[in-house]
Amino acid sequence: MKEIKKHLILWGLLIHNSLMSQLEYRANFFTGIAMELGYFLAKIVYMIVIYKTGVPINGLTPDEVLVFFGTYMIATGPYAGLYMMNLFDVGRQVQTGDLDLLLVKPVSLQFMLTLKRSDLSIFTVDVLLGIAAVTVGLVRMAVPVGLLDMLGYLGFLLSGSLIAYSMFLLPQVLAFRLVKTNSLAGLVDSSWDFNNLPMGIYSRLVQQIGVFVLPIFVITNFPALFLLHKMEPLYAVWGIAGPFVWFLLTSFLFRLGLKHYQSASS
Amino acid sequence: MKKYLYALSLGIKETMAYRADFWLGIASAAFPIIIQVFMWQALYSGSGGGALFGRSYAQMLAYSVSASILWRLLKTGFEYEINEDIKNGGLSKYIVRPIEYLPYRLHCFLGQKIGVLFSGLMLMTLALTGVGLSFHVSPVSLQGVLLFLPTLLGALVLNFLIFFCVGMWAFWLSEIGFLFEAVRIVIVVLSGGIFPLEVFGTAVGGALKLLPFTYAVGFPVDVLTGTVTGPAVLTGLCFQLAWIGLMVVISRFLWNLGSRKYLAAGG
Numbered sequence: 001m002k003e004i005k006k007h008l009i010l011w012g013l014l015i016h017n018s019l020m021s022q023l024e025y026r027a028n029f030f031t032g033i034a035m036e037l038g039y040f041l042a043k044i045v046y047m048i049v050i051y052k053t054g055v056p057i058n059g060l061t062p063d064e065v066l067v068f069f070g071t072y073m074i075a076t077g078p079y080a081g082l083y084m085m086n087l088f089d090v091g092r093q094v095q096t097g098d099l100d101l102l103l104v105k106p107v108s109l110q111f112m113l114t115l116k117r118s119d120l121s122i123f124t125v126d127v128l129l130g131i132a133a134v135t136v137g138l139v140r141m142a143v144p145v146g147l148l149d150m151l152g153y154l155g156f157l158l159s160g161s162l163i164a165y166s167m168f169l170l171p172q173v174l175a176f177r178l179v180k181t182n183s184l185a186g187l188v189d190s191s192w193d194f195n196n197l198p199m200g201i202y203s204r205l206v207q208q209i210g211v212f213v214l215p216i217f218v219i220t221n222f223p224a225l226f227l228l229h230k231m232e233p234l235y236a237v238w239g240i241a242g243p244f245v246w247f248l249l250t251s252f253l254f255r256l257g258l259k260h261y262q263s264a265s266s
Numbered sequence: 267m268k269k270y271l272y273a274l275s276l277g278i279k280e281t282m283a284y285r286a287d288f289w290l291g292i293a294s295a296a297f298p299i300i301i302q303v304f305m306w307q308a309l310y311s312g313s314g315g316g317a318l319f320g321r322s323y324a325q326m327l328a329y330s331v332s333a334s335i336l337w338r339l340l341k342t343g344f345e346y347e348i349n350e351d352i353k354n355g356g357l358s359k360y361i362v363r364p365i366e367y368l369p370y371r372l373h374c375f376l377g378q379k380i381g382v383l384f385s386g387l388m389l390m391t392l393a394l395t396g397v398g399l400s401f402h403v404s405p406v407s408l409q410g411v412l413l414f415l416p417t418l419l420g421a422l423v424l425n426f427l428i429f430f431c432v433g434m435w436a437f438w439l440s441e442i443g444f445l446f447e448a449v450r451i452v453i454v455v456l457s458g459g460i461f462p463l464e465v466f467g468t469a470v471g472g473a474l475k476l477l478p479f480t481y482a483v484g485f486p487v488d489v490l491t492g493t494v495t496g497p498a499v500l501t502g503l504c505f506q507l508a509w510i511g512l513m514v515v516i517s518r519f520l521w522n523l524g525s526r527k528y529l530a531a532g533g
Contacts, residue, residue, distance in 0.1 A: 025441060025443075026441075027439070027440070027441030027442070027443045027445075028441065028443040028444070029443075030443070031441075031442070031443030031444040031445040031448060032443065032444050034444065034445060034448035035444035035445075035447045035448040035451070037448070038447070038448040038449075038450075038451035038452050039451055041451065041452060041455055042451050042454065042455050042460060045455055045460055045461055045465065046305070048465060048466070049305075049309070049461060049465050050305075050309070052319075052465060052467070053309050053312075053313060053318055055308075055309050055312035055313045056312055057305070057308045057309065057312065058308050058312075186294060187293055187294050190294040190297045190298075191297055193297055193298060193301060194297065194300075194301060196301060197301060197304075197305055200308075201304045201305055201307075201308045202304050203304075206304075
């Protein structure tokens, strides 16, 4: 518990430092916002198509799909704003030997390697746009949202984020062996967009694979399913247990992979 | 001319050296294609199988597949190199050499694209064949393919010129940050790289077709898939050529204006 508290305080300091550094180079801060707005445009086009056709997607009305889309945007906040850029940098640190500096620090290496830098401009834009989309969807449907719904929604968002962190860190473990994993990271990153639309659009087999084998759909579909009272009991159990299973598995593989690390520095 | 042909061959060699990177980039097109296939399947089955946005299911899939692959094939990246050249003084070497910057960059870009275009088009053919076999239709005709080739060449040059102009911003902006990426995403959407412009409605879609971006992706794909036929192809080609001409003028103007601000920093 003491270790967790220490790391949480440290994470707060790292986020603060990143913000200070971003505000020093303000162009990065504002162009980061512009980039996220651009990505939002590219994603919202899907919603434009769905609203224009006005056709329910496998039983989901366009307003319900908007709730899924908003949840996807909210979940993209922590993914793109808090750890994705660190994951993309793992290969470079292994390649250049920069990892040595982190190895000697008296904190978890996985923590430092994956949460060192953050971008609050990206995080804030995505989360705010996501909240707006979810709110619009719920208001249009006139769905009453109670405290329990909100807590459950937040809980599944957190567990989804933990699954996302674990899943997207996993390919980076290969960096200890392959060294250069940029293209692989880019390929895996593009799979994030599978959450752009509800998993209901996919076939049953794809849904089961996306929930239980490579749980990409757990990340954003489960919170929205819970909020819309469409959550299956088995999914609820997996939504709680899955993140712990994946986090422990990834941490174990990370430590295993680290044994292959050979410092490249002089 | 010989020096620019050398730049062209340099571009080809560079692409061949990093071909795995190119293929992984193309492989990332598979995910949006899969998402769109499932989305359109759900929408068309929900609408009773009729046409949506003036296209049948097979035509829409043919568009999605072709547009997703095409914009990745034509994707630039040299704007970051221009930014580096301007910021670190790398531009100085082009001032003292008997070579013009714009044609040099164009030939490097064309060389890079020649290296991947053939294999990329083969992949597009395979994907379209898959669509054709699934629906027992022919999503492209021989006439469409023949007309597509000149529009593709035009799209290649137009795409280069658009991003060359974007790269020129580096003369005035001290920090670029994520700006190029932001512009790229917006251009992909406006060019019809994700969905055909008809999804924006008649007024907005019509207005967007007056801009140069659609002639970099949407128009060639429409010609290939037979959505644009007959005299409309010629009209579109005239628009594409006109935009190329105008973008050459704008590129040269920005280059002349920007190079006066160039400080030749660095060694």
